[in-house]
Amino acid sequence: MVQMKKNLSFLAFLGLAVVFGLSGCGIFGTESSESDSALKPLDATFSIYANDPAPNDSLKTHLSTGVLMRVYPGGEYTLSFDADADHDAPKLLLYRLTSQDLETFTIGSQTKNLTATDSAGRWVYHFDCGESSMAYWGTVLVEDGEYYTGSLNNLRFEGVGTNSLHLKLNLIVVGSYGGTSDDVSLDSLSRLMLEHFRSAFSAGGIVVDTLYVHRASERTDLSTAYPDNEPWLAGKYSDDFFVTEVGGWPNSEAEPDIYNALDLVLVHRIEKTGVLGYSALFSGNLGGGLGSTVVVGTHYLENNSKESSQSALQIVLTAVHESGHFFGLRHTTSTTSEMMSSLDQSNYHDGLDDTPFCGALVPLMANSEISADLLDMPSEVMPRIYLEKKVTSCPDALNPMFPVSADNPEETEDFTEDQLALVAKMLQLYTH
Numbered sequence: 177m178v179q180m181k182k183n184l185s186f187l188a189f190l191g192l193a194v195v196f197g198l199s200g201c202g203i204f205g206t207e208s209s210e211s212d213s214a215l216k217p218l219d220a221t222f223s224i225y226a227n228d229p230a231p232n233d234s235l236k237t238h239l240s241t242g243v244l245m246r247v248y249p250g251g252e253y254t255l256s257f258d259a260d261a262d263h264d265a266p267k268l269l270l271y272r273l274t275s276q277d278l279e280t281f282t283i284g285s286q287t288k289n290l291t292a293t294d295s296a297g298r299w300v301y302h303f304d305c306g307e308s309s310m311a312y313w314g315t316v317l318v319e320d321g322e323y324y325t326g327s328l329n330n331l332r333f334e335g336v337g338t339n340s341l342h343l344k345l346n347l348i349v350v351g352s353y354g355g356t357s358d359d360v361s362l363d364s365l366s367r368l369m370l371e372h373f374r375s376a377f378s379a380g381g382i383v384v385d386t387l388y389v390h391r392a393s394e395r396t397d398l399s400t401a402y403p404d405n406e407p408w409l410a411g412k413y414s415d416d417f418f419v420t421e422v423g424g425w426p427n428s429e430a431e432p433d434i435y436n437a438l439d440l441v442l443v444h445r446i447e448k449t450g451v452l453g454y455s456a457l458f459s460g461n462l463g464g465g466l467g468s469t470v471v472v473g474t475h476y477l478e479n480n481s482k483e484s485s486q487s488a489l490q491i492v493l494t495a496v497h498e499s500g501h502f503f504g505l506r507h508t509t510s511t512t513s514e515m516m517s518s519l520d521q522s523n524y525h526d527g528l529d530d531t532p533f534c535g536a537l538v539p540l541m542a543n544s545e546i547s548a549d550l551l552d553m554p555s556e557v558m559p560r561i562y563l564e565k566k567v568t569s570c571p572d573a574l575n576p577m578f579p580v581s582a583d584n585p586e587e588t589e590d591f592t593e594d595q596l597a598l599v600a601k602m603l604q605l606y607t608h
């Protein structure tokens with residue numbers, strides 16, 4: 177099933193829909209004391225991310241009856257769309273949603289009831305977060321007591337935060353350090369990691385202060401033991417590919433401010449063919465718990481179930497790529513497997529103006545459980561998928577957010593201006 181060259185490996189991300197099992201999720205309860213006549217979100221299957229430039233066509237269909245919105249303390253938000261001449265401007269109602277598992281949500285109190293302002297032919301809603309920690313809200317648009325049915329053309333959702341552009345990194349080694357194909361020590365790898373993170377993000381005004389190296393074996397407070405004398409296979413020794421419980425490294429007297437660092441988890445390998453690293457898209461959790469880790473392997477599984485090791489540079493570039501996802505960067509060109517599992521078929525590119533697009537999906541299937549034959553898919557479901565193209569000839573093949581690692585990693589290009597601007601915006605929104 178996996179259609180990749182032996183020497184090509186995936187830089188995978190899991191969108192929130194996959195990571196947190198949001199597919200088909202719904203809202204099953206209510207604890208609200210609002211009057212029954214107030215319209216409430218009916219669904220939270222689709223997510224709206226602040227500052228996401230991707231097309232997100234599905235949001236136009238579902239915003240009125242409910243999409244999941246994540247908001248951060250101190251964030252100032254603006255939602256806007258083109259005015260519809262056949263309708264009055266709807267009210268935007270926002271409800272708190274709570275969830276144990278992010279699969280089912282309970283509707284809590286209404287937190288906002290907003291009237292649009294009219295600005296140059298657009299309806300605009302401004303609001304602040306007003307929460308004390310990251311929160312999930314559900315949306316409703318109401319016109320004359322009914323769910324709004326007008327158009328939502330050129331929908332935009334922008335978020336501005338005031339958090340620092342400084343970022344710290346934790347490199348958390350889980351299990352034994354398996355080394356690199358070029359025999360680089362953990363100490364040298366960690367220096368290379370810090371150097372590359374600094375240079376990758378500095379043009380966006382982001383300052384990577386420092387990198388701390390930790391061993392998961394140091395943690396005696398976790399439910400899983402991570403002995404440092406054997407290789408850790410993420411997704412095999414525990415179901416959690418993300419090794420979430422090591423995220424949110426505790427502060428100590430010597431390291432008083434590392435709980436809110438970005439947690440890069442280094443494992444021996446990820447137990448999925450060809451996968452070099454994982455992050456959730458717009459993960460946005462610089463503390464502990466779900467979505468707080470980015471995972472990278474020193475090794476990876478090849479097609480033939482044999483194992484290959486990565487060079488130090490490739491490991492570092494994988495970590496940079498996955499961190500890009502963490503801060504909201506999508507692949508410059510989506511892969512076939514992403515489109516198969518995506519709930520929104522319009523997001524076959526990242527939506528940024530200055531990143532090239534390959535013109536067709538990158539024909540890679542990251543997960544063998546996806547078994548549909550692409551050629552049997554009707555074209556309206558999978559637009560532009562049929563063009564065959566060698567991935568190395570894609571104009572974005574050397575962008576850090578291309579889904580396949582470069583044959584010669586040293587040729588990898590810098591992030592574009594638009595990519596860095598998005599990362600900087602999200603870093604200022606994310607609590608840290």
Ligand SMILES: [Zn+2]
Pocket residue numbers: 187188189497498501507578579
């Ligand atoms: Zn990726």
